Amino acid sequence: MSSSITEPSAGSPSFFSKQATIAGPGFSRWMVPPAALAVHLCIGQAYAFSVFNGPLTKVIGITQSAPDDWSLTTLGWIFSLAIVFLGLSAAFAGKWLEHAGPRRTMFTAACCFGGGFLVSAVGVWLHQIVLLYLGYGVIGGIGLGLGYVSPVSTLIRWFPDRRGMATGMAIMGFGGGAMIAAPLSVALMSHFKSATSVGVAQTFVVLGIAYFISMSIGALAIRVPAPDWKPAGWTPPDTSHKMITRNHVHIDEALKTRQFYLIWLVLFLNVTAGIGILGQASVMIQESFKNTVTPAAAAGFVGLLSLFNMGGRFVWASASDWVGRKNIYFVFFVLGAVLYYLVPSFAAAGNIALFVLAYCVILSMYGGGFSTVPAYLADMFGTAFVGGIHGRLLTAWSAAGVAGPVLVNYIRAYEVAHGVAKADAYTMTVHIMAVLLVIGFICNLLVTRVDEKHHMTEAQLAKEL
Incomplete structure (x- = not known):
């Protein structure tokens, strides 16, 4: 199998460098899917963002919408911006993430996604919608894009014999993240709700910290295969009659x-x-x-x-x-x-x-x-x-x-x-x-x-x- 990783350079590589994540002898590739899931289960929260829409329309009125509260149409742009910046960051950061390696990319995603929640929390406290657009929409959206792509490309390299299964494991996590995030968010808002707060800001803080920790653990645990590594006992199949290349395209x-x-x-x-x-x-x-x-x-x-x-x-x-x-x-x-x-x-x-x-x-x-x-x-x-x-x-x-x-x-x-x-x-x-x-x-x-x-x-x- 053609390698996509160069040999480590002389000297001690940076902790977040691509070279520092090369797996040592005896490392089990089955340790990589949990690291990928630690990221994808977090960013899959995006599919559950709608649970905040109702409470966000009552930040001022608390029990019902006040004249100065945000409308659903105004709030709808938060999710739309997040998806737009997911696509843009994944597209424009493509070259960088291949050179930076998965650890640096996934940690950057953790900072952006977790940090986006914290900026949004400030936006709720100050009742400034632009901070929610910036926090969850732009910064969080960038975290979504980087966090979505990097674990997938790493899994493909670890599972040349089961590429579909490997990508399926991670992206299944993205699809299932909302199933965890929706009830968790509702429970947190219920816990923090009071006579003067709908509990959204506090929930954003808790989620931001929790997602940052989980995604950082995934980033620290991720590894890439050594040069010319291949699964034990696996021989690359004859691809002359299939649409599977052993070559690489820039x-x-x-x-x-x-x-x-x-x-x-x-x-x-x-x-x-x-x-x-x-x-x-x-x-x-x-x-x-x-x-x-x-x-x-x-x-x-x-x-x-x-x-x-x-x-x-x-x-x-x-x-x-x-x-x-x-x-x-x-x-x-x-x-x-x-x-x-x-x-x-x-x-x-x-x-x-x-x-x-x-x-x-x-x-x-x-x-x-x-x-x-x-x-x-x-x-x-x-x-x-x-x-x-x-x-x-x-x-x-x-x-x-x-x-x-x-x-x-x-x-x-x-x-x-x-x-x-x-x-x-x-x-x-x-x-x-x-x-x-x-x-x-x-x-x-x-x-x-x-x-x-x-x-x-x-x-x-x-x-x-």
């Missing part, structure tokens, strides 16, 4: 290949088809089965979708180790398009069970798309710069985060405004989603091996790393 050179943009579209279309539904799941099932599904049952539906979103990240990515990354995406697009096409008929027939099952499978493939794509990139471009390339590809997530909800919300509003019953207002939307997945199928079909002219020589690789 991060800047990857942007000159059509494969990068095709995989960008593959991720964008897969995420667009899922993220809009995820945001409207509760309302959608209640409107599709009016007077049948209660708000409590709808909340259970949302929780079930979250479980499938999380589980799909591990199951589908692990399966890709056996059937191949390209083939897994074929399954996503074909099965997803069929299910989206059938969902309106399930609703029209009043078949709640098939309706729920269809969306659970769709959301599992939504999660699986996130966890499979890093291994897809490693297969295509090699492992030397996969973290940076993955970071730049995550701009597809940012774009889909806008496109998906816009499609679902605005098309539904247009349909209702033109006399379509609310129960039928999602039909056009899900059929459009099916078409998007067909386009994704075509993009995935066009992905081929990267031309040899883009590969780095051993001398170029040694110079860069």
